[in-house]
Structure formats: C-alpha cells, structure tokens
Amino acid sequence: MSQLFDNYIAGEWRGSDHRIDNLNPSNTEDVIGRYAQATPDDVDAAVNAAAEASATWSVSGPLQRHAVLSAVSQGILARKEELGYLLAREEGKTKPEGIGEVARAAQVFDFFAGETLRLAGEKLPSVRPDIEIDITREPVGVVGAITPWNFPIAIPAWKTAPALAFGNCVVLKPANIAPGCAHALAEIIAAAGAPKGVFNLLMGSGGVAGKALLDHKGINAITFTGSVDTGRHIASECARTMKKVQLEMGGKNPLVVLDDADLDKAVECAVNGAYFSTGQRCTASSRLIVEQGIYDRFIDALAMRLGGLVVGDALKDGVHIGPLADESQLKKSRDYVEVGVKEGARLVCGGEAVEGDAPGYYMTPALFADATSEMRIVREEIFGPVASVMKASDFNHAVALANDTEFGLSAGICTTSLEKATRFKRAAKAGMVMVNLPTAGVDFHVPFGGTKGSSYGPREQGRYAAEFYTTMKTAYIGI
Numbered sequence: 036m037s038q039l040f041d042n043y044i045a046g047e048w049r050g051s052d053h054r055i056d057n058l059n060p061s062n063t064e065d066v067i068g069r070y071a072q073a074t075p076d077d078v079d080a081a082v083n084a085a086a087e088a089s090a091t092w093s094v095s096g097p098l099q100r101h102a103v104l105s106a107v108s109q110g111i112l113a114r115k116e117e118l119g120y121l122l123a124r125e126e127g128k129t130k131p132e133g134i135g136e137v138a139r140a141a142q143v144f145d146f147f148a149g150e151t152l153r154l155a156g157e158k159l160p161s162v163r164p165d166i167e168i169d170i171t172r173e174p175v176g177v178v179g180a181i182t183p184w185n186f187p188i189a190i191p192a193w194k195t196a197p198a199l200a201f202g203n204c205v206v207l208k209p210a211n212i213a214p215g216c217a218h219a220l221a222e223i224i225a226a227a228g229a230p231k232g233v234f235n236l237l238m239g240s241g242g243v244a245g246k247a248l249l250d251h252k253g254i255n256a257i258t259f260t261g262s263v264d265t266g267r268h269i270a271s272e273c274a275r276t277m278k279k280v281q282l283e284m285g286g287k288n289p290l291v292v293l294d295d296a297d298l299d300k301a302v303e304c305a306v307n308g309a310y311f312s313t314g315q316r317c318t319a320s321s322r323l324i325v326e327q328g329i330y331d332r333f334i335d336a337l338a339m340r341l342g343g344l345v346v347g348d349a350l351k352d353g354v355h356i357g358p359l360a361d362e363s364q365l366k367k368s369r370d371y372v373e374v375g376v377k378e379g380a381r382l383v384c385g386g387e388a389v390e391g392d393a394p395g396y397y398m399t400p401a402l403f404a405d406a407t408s409e410m411r412i413v414r415e416e417i418f419g420p421v422a423s424v425m426k427a428s429d430f431n432h433a434v435a436l437a438n439d440t441e442f443g444l445s446a447g448i449c450t451t452s453l454e455k456a457t458r459f460k461r462a463a464k465a466g467m468v469m470v471n472l473p474t475a476g477v478d479f480h481v482p483f484g485g486t487k488g489s490s491y492g493p494r495e496q497g498r499y500a501a502e503f504y505t506t507m508k509t510a511y512i513g514i
C-alpha cells in the first residue's frame with residue numbers, strides 16, 4: 036500500500052477522492068506515493084484562507100517573517116540528504132544534483148529571511164510647500180505559484196520565499212510529475228510557524244487546479260515557470276482577470292566556442308550545460324555554436340567525453356545522466372533525434388533508448404553536428420539530452436547565430452579573449468550571459484530571467500524579486 040500525501044489548506048492536511056501515483060522515472064515499478072488532486076472547492080478554500088491570513092501577515096513585522104523564513108531554511112537543511120534522495124527518486128536528477136538543489140532551496144529561504152530586514156522605502160520632498168512624500172513597498176496580496184517538475188524544490192522555494200518575505204500569502208501548485216518535494220516543503224513551512232493560511236499547497240493538474248487558480252478572484256498575482264504554450268495561456272488569462280503576472284518559460288540557449296577557447300574547458304561547459312540534469316533545464320545549452328578553426332577538434336573531444344558518461348538509475352552512485360522525467364519527455368527527445376536526422380543534421384553519437392536494470396526512461400546523450408539555423412532541432416526547445424552544433428565562420432557570425440532564436444534566457448561563450456567576451460556580453464540578446472561557464476547553473480542571490488520568448492514580467496530572485504512581489508504606495512503628508 037503506497038503512502039498517501041495530502042494537500043495543505045488553511046493550516047490543515049486535506050485528502051481527496053482523486054489521487055495520482057508519483058512514479059520513479061528510474062524505475063517505474065517504484066511508486067513514491069499517492070498524491071491528492073485538488074478540486075475547484077479545494078482551490079477556493081485555499082485561496083480564501085490565504086486572503087484571510089493576508090490581513091495579518093501583510094502587516095506582520097520583519098521579525099516574525101525573518102523567524103519563519105529562517106526556520107524554513109534550517110528545516111530544509113536538516114532534511115537535505117533525505118530530500119535530495121526524494122528529488123532524485125521522483126524527478127530523475129542524479130543524487131548529488133538532487134542534494135545540491137535542496138541546499139539551494141535552503142539558501143534561497145535564508146537569503147529572503149535577510150531581505151525581510153532590508154526592505155526600504157524612499158522619502159522625497161514634494162514640489163508643493165509643506166508636504167512630504169513617502170514611497171513604500173507593500174505586498175501584492177495572495178500569490179499563486181505554478182511550478183514545474185524539473186526543479187521540484189528550488190523553484191517552489193524561489194517563488195515562495197520572496198512572496199512570504201514581502202508579506203504575501205501563497206498558494207503553491209507544483210507539477211504533477213514530481214509533487215513530493217513541494218509536499219515536503221509544505222511540511223517544513225507548517226512546522227516553521229507560518230500562521231494558518233499563509234502558505235497553502237494544492238497538488239493537482241493544470242487543467243483543474245491550475246485553471247481554478249487562474250479564474251479565482253482572490254488571487255492577486257501569478258508566478259509561473261514552465262512551457263511557452265502554458266505561459267502564453269496564463270498571460271492572457273491574467274490579463275482577463277487583471278492579475279499581476281510573471282512568467283519564466285523556455286530557452287534555446289547558445290554556447291559559443293571560439294577558436295581561442297580552452298578546449299577542455301569548453302567541452303566541460305558543453306557537457307554540463309547541455310546534458311547534466313538530463314538536459315531538462317530551461318537554461319540548457321542546446322545550441323553549440325563553434326568557430327571553424329576548432330570545430331572538428333571540439334566535436335571529437337565532446338563525443339569522446341559523452342561516450343564516457345554513465346546513463347542510468349539516478350539513485351545509483353557513479354551515474355552521470357539520469358532518466359527523462361516521464362514517458363512523454365522521453366518520447367519527445369527521441370522524436371527530436373529522428374527529426375534531426377531527417378532534417379539532415381549529422382548524428383555524431385547517442386539518442387538511443389537504453390534498457391536499465393529496471394524499467395525507466397533512459398536515453399543516451401545525443402550530439403548533432405552540421406546543424407543549421409532553420410532546423411527544428413535548433414529552433415525548438417527539446418528539454419532533453421540533445422544538443423546541436425553549428426559552424427560559425429568568425430566571431431560576428433557566431434553572435435548572429437547565437438541571437439537567431441525566439442528565446443533569450445542564457446547565452447554562453449568560451450574564449451580566452453577579454454575583448455571578445457566583453458563584446459559578446461554586450462551583443463547577446465539574453466537575460467543572462469556566461470563567460471567560460473555553462474549556460475545553466477545560477478546563483479540564488481542575483482536576478483534570474485530572460486528576454487524575448489523566455490520570460491515575461493519582472494525578474495525573479497535576488498533583491499529584484501521585490502518588483503514582482505510588492506506594489507508601490509505613494510503617501511503625501513501635509514504638515
């Protein structure tokens with residue numbers, strides 16, 4: 036009999052007639068648990084509880100918020116190994132990656148615990164005599180957070196922590212593929228002393244729970260990370276119901292490798308950026324843009340390195356690449372490998388489904404060479420262990436190729452030239468630029484987000500998170 040996991044609504048755990056199995060993608064015979072599916076009534080109860088709690092939490096002082104957020108950070112750290120294992124088990128990241136992500140979630144709460152003490156306003160003289168003006172930040176109210184499966188604790192943390200720090204109440208709806216870490220986060224927040232209703236967890240589908248959140252009048256703002264199509268739908272729904280909205284969506288991030296790059300470093304950036312976490316990151320480097328003088332050497336060295344990577348059970352030591360998160364993700368990646376071959380790109384290695392010891396969604400890392408900008412494998416986000424190399428004739432051509440995309444999240448360059456790195460930093464149409472670093476893997480205390488089709492609305496993370504999670508109040512005081 037699998038363990039049952041309930042939603043957390045108005046300070047209570049609430050079950051449901053309808054539940055889904057959370058499966059281990061490394062071994063689909065391993066059922067992690069049965070997770071409650073929120074109904075529209077549950078959504079209503081959670082949002083109403085959040086709205087009620089908002090009356091006191093929105094005016095709670097920094098001391099109380101700091102205490103709660105610090106306790107959450109410590110609560111996550113105390114369960115770091117266990118939750119890292121759970122994360123790897125439900126999502127398919129390797130165990131070290133899972134533990135690293137859990138630590139990051141704790142750091143995010145710790146950072147925003149500090150932000151509760153640093154919230155500042157401004158005081159300005161009026162243009163009229165005997166008037167003073169105060170500009171202060173106030174919470175937005177009730178925030179609905181809709182989070183993806185690929186960072187099942189870091190992203191719930193980086194939406195929940197700033198929301199709470201700035202005095203909002205939260206209704207979190209994690210993705211159904213991997214709800215276990217969000218459930219654990221709810222346990223930790225409940226134990227950290229957040230007053231009832233301040234934080235609510237609603238597990239469930241986008242079609243039922245997500246839809247009800249978007250429709251609900253009690254939700255003031257929606258923050259979403261996920262696919263472009265869902266993001267676009269959410270933006271239009273939020274326009275219709277007048278909610279503040281923040282979207283983090285896809286990426287098709289370029290990693291440029293120039294002739295003067297350190298080859299070993301460039302290969303490591305590509306392996307990490309394109310294939311770690313099984314390529315299931317919106318910051319993944321799925322377009323490798325390589326200058327002609329280093330082109331063949333880079334492809335040979337990368338293919339050699341990929342041949343040495345162990346694909347297998349995310350929970351086993353020594354595994355580098357875990358499974359895809361579910362059957363549809365595996366199918367999507369394998370379909371794109373077929374598309375790439377049909378489009379005429381050269382499949383250098385990988386792309387095969389692999390049998391593990393147990394039934395799971397395994398695939399070897401796929402590398403395409405001689406790809407061109409018109410190909411679908413270069414234009415569309417694959418979200419799996421597939422990368423395509425394009426040849427650039429020189430630096431300017433490489434920059435043009437890097438920017439030839441609908442997305443603009445992260446852009447990387449490997450070069451030993453300070454001048455070219457600096458020129459790339461200026462020219463890249465992306466929210467984040469990485470020099471001699473993988474395009475994926477970001478700090479928790481600085482803004483995260485992109486341009487063009489990747490992001491919409493204010494940045495996440497760091498002190499800039501206040502842009503989304505607060506609203507300005509301008510007060511005129513006559514004296």
Ligand code: UN1
Pocket residue numbers: 183185186190260283315316317318474475476477
């Ligand atoms: C990272 O690269 O460290 O969904 C974070 C994603 C991003 C997070 C990436 N929102 O992949």
